[in-house]
Amino acid sequence: MTDGRDEGQMVSDALLDNEIVNVIVHTVNKGDGGFVVDDRREVLEVGETVQRLIDQLAKIYAAKTGKSHGRFEEDAENYPVSKFLEDYFQKGSSDFVSTTLNMAKSLRKSVQGTASTGGHVFFAHFRRVTDKTDFFIVAILNDELGAALNKSKEVVDALHLDIKGFRLAGRVNLSSWAEGADKYLSFIKGRGQDKVSDFFKIFLGCNNSVAAVLETQKLGKALEEFVQSKDMSEDQREEFLRSAYSICKRYTDKDLPFEVKAFANELWPESPEDLSNVFEGSGLDISDGFIPDKRSLRSFVKFTGGSKNWRITFDRAALSNGEIEFDTKSEALVIKKLPNELLARLRMEVSQNGEED
Incomplete structure (x- = not known):
């Protein structure tokens, strides 16, 4: 009616x-x-x-x-x-x-x-x-x-x-x-x-020719979004991203094109559609068909940064095991367990500077 x-x-x-x-x-x-x-x-x-x-x-x-x-x-x-x-x-x-x-x-x-x-x-x-x-x-x-x-x-x-x-x-x-x-x-x-x-x-x-560097960077952002959506612990996060790195590095080494469906099935086999949905809903427009950029893949497992006078690179594992701490308030990194050789050189440098004063 x-x-x-x-x-x-x-x-x-x-x-x-x-x-x-x-x-x-x-x-x-x-x-x-x-x-x-x-x-x-x-x-x-x-x-x-x-x-x-x-x-x-x-x-x-x-x-x-x-x-x-x-x-x-x-x-x-x-x-x-x-x-x-x-x-x-x-x-x-x-x-x-x-x-x-x-x-x-x-x-x-x-x-x-x-x-x-x-x-x-x-x-x-x-x-x-x-x-x-x-x-x-x-x-x-x-x-x-x-x-x-x-x-x-x-x-x-x-x-x-x-x-x-x-x-x-x-x-x-x-x-x-x-x-x-x-x-x-x-x-x-x-x-x-x-x-x-x-x-x-x-x-x-x-x-649809795409820049591999840009697409790999977007892939990393999408993976971070997925990690946050699953509320993973630091250990789970590190294992997940390291697995993503290994899969993508294999694509790079064998010159295989990235495909969302195949990647999600391998990386998150218990529920690949969850990962695919994050990719599709991220708004990043990640394309199939690109070969992941090897250098850009390092960001999946490493942090890198620097200025005119210094540069630092460390694995995510250093954050999870406490070797490196990040203070969000002061925006400072605290590095622990320095190698003996570096410790000796730093102590000598500080000692020499003190004598000059």
Whole structure:
């Protein structure tokens, strides 16, 4: 029973996660002669069902691991999606239907000759309500055969969109892009999905070459966040970070790319999703595919610092076993158990200075 309001009115009255600006779907079908675009010529009406679909897509995409982050390629001739979106979002010279139809045609070119089966391509421009950030998401969804009960309580076939199982999707932070941010584009790059996702990366025109040093530093920050979230003791913290260091050093030594899912499974096997969720929720946009930087990895197990006249490097273990103490109030380090040779030199230096006075 309804209260007489239409679906759109009920959506507007609800507390929304995302304000949908525009949404449309085109279908890329695979036929005997290759892929063809079955297009739609008007945007979808934003009712309760469409709102729920886009909210789910946005939420599931944000939670998925195995994403690569980057920016648009500068070559807009060969990678035209950036030009299409620029005309739509920044210049306002193209409407949403034309923009997405051009993108669907570009996708058709990229997917030709691949093993992809195509699917329904959803394009959505939405604004996150909490901070008014604009996003554009494109995701390929497929039909899934399920079962339903009809009015006679008979079980019948029922096709529905496989929202949770999508493997090909990308997202542009339109607001960050317009503000000139360094990274604003991402796409799903699942483990072992390189050959499948390559055409989608090409379609988006995503340049995901990343600086290994920066990505390794961000990884260290995410690990610190995880340690704090688990309220680990000093010994647990040290063991955890040393294990992270060992895993990443193996990646470096063997020239293996970092992957969030594989890393989390090895480092925190009892509940890898907990670690993955911290990575995804940190806002650091840690990319898959980089080779950890060996020098930057040292920060996982060592503290290093200095000034014009001195430099110090010590393991985390020195803090946990009491060899070095840090006084937060005075912001001073107290070093204990100095080696005999250093003690002798320091005593001699102090003695000589006293005689000179």
